[in-house]
Amino acid sequence: MLCTTLRRRASFSSVVPALTTTAGLSLRESRLDTHDIAIALGAADDPATGIATTTRHLRYLLLAPSFLDQNHIGITLDRIQHFASLTGSQDLAIVFLLQPPPATGFASAQHLFDDASNSSRSSSDGMYAYTSLQAALMDRSDIPYIPILPLGTLSTLPDLLKRHTSSMARSPPKAISRPPKSLDLLRLCTANPPMPQQTAYILSDLFPGLRELATACTSISSAPGSSSPSARAATGLLSSQDTEMLGMSTQTSHAGGYGKLKRLRDLVGEQQCLDVVDFWREEWTAD
Structure with missing residues (x-):
């Protein structure tokens, strides 16, 4: 034509x-x-x-x-x-x-x-x-x-x-490779990749960019699984049961990075939240 x-x-x-x-x-x-x-x-x-x-x-x-x-x-x-x-x-x-x-x-x-x-x-x-x-x-x-x-x-x-x-x-037609989307890359930013898609959606809603997420995660260090509630309090990522034991509110400091990570923990669970923190802490240490 x-x-x-x-x-x-x-x-x-x-x-x-x-x-x-x-x-x-x-x-x-x-x-x-x-x-x-x-x-x-x-x-x-x-x-x-x-x-x-x-x-x-x-x-x-x-x-x-x-x-x-x-x-x-x-x-x-x-x-x-x-x-x-x-x-x-x-x-x-x-x-x-x-x-x-x-x-x-x-x-x-x-x-x-x-x-x-x-x-x-x-x-x-x-x-x-x-x-x-x-x-x-x-x-x-x-x-x-x-x-x-x-x-x-x-x-x-x-x-x-x-x-x-x-x-x-x-020549045969070449297969079209789909370029990775930003959400695909975000799902790899966890200690146990890939993170669930729903977790990636929540992260993208809480943090406007990777810089803000990395800053929030590298400002704290994840506590070992056997740590006491007092030690876990230092991480800023207490479980709901731990905060009740210490008489703390889960609604504190929601405006900053700590608050957003706590919000992430409440929505997806503590383990997935700690996996994200561990990933960025290790990346920052290697850098």
Whole structure:
């Protein structure tokens, strides 16, 4: 499929016939909101209906140097981010046109002379925009890696698409690895990992960040299991029975780190709370 808006883009409009004719790629024009070209890589029969359905598509985004100027760079990066979110960068590619075709229409002899003398500068400007795009994407950790295919001239676009699509068709699709979430990492911050998911939820509610949690945990030291209630009182993590024996209230100092850890103990139990404290105390000691 070919995005219909390519006909309205000066940088790519002239290549549309070569992409839609039977001698080219025979792409059918359609409205594509997230990419410019989609090429089927394989088909398989649906076991339920017996009808052949496309199982894999290779999607392309077409860019030119004008897309990287000061007025459009932000929009272009947002579009690339949306493009990458389609599949997590799998079976995606960006085609970057290094030297856009000259503007069509009437041109004076002086204008043609200037174009000829500036052709080398136009080529260098395209390469500069190409490297600028790579640098901009390196600063965007929210955009996964997408291959950028340099295109020297617009007339070679069909051949480039054929070669890249053919090479991708021979390679199996890569499994998309899910990046770890912050909650997944938090569940490892215990002496007996992984901590129960509910405990991680409660921790994230009590402490706005790991820094606050680490500060609260490293300010105390966990007491041995055989300690007396008086010794356990020094840890700030008394059990409900111990606090009753000592005549202390479990509602004291809830505003600070001690209070939050006591609240955690009341909600998930003393052992899970001490496991969290021990983890951060040992990490701090090793550091």
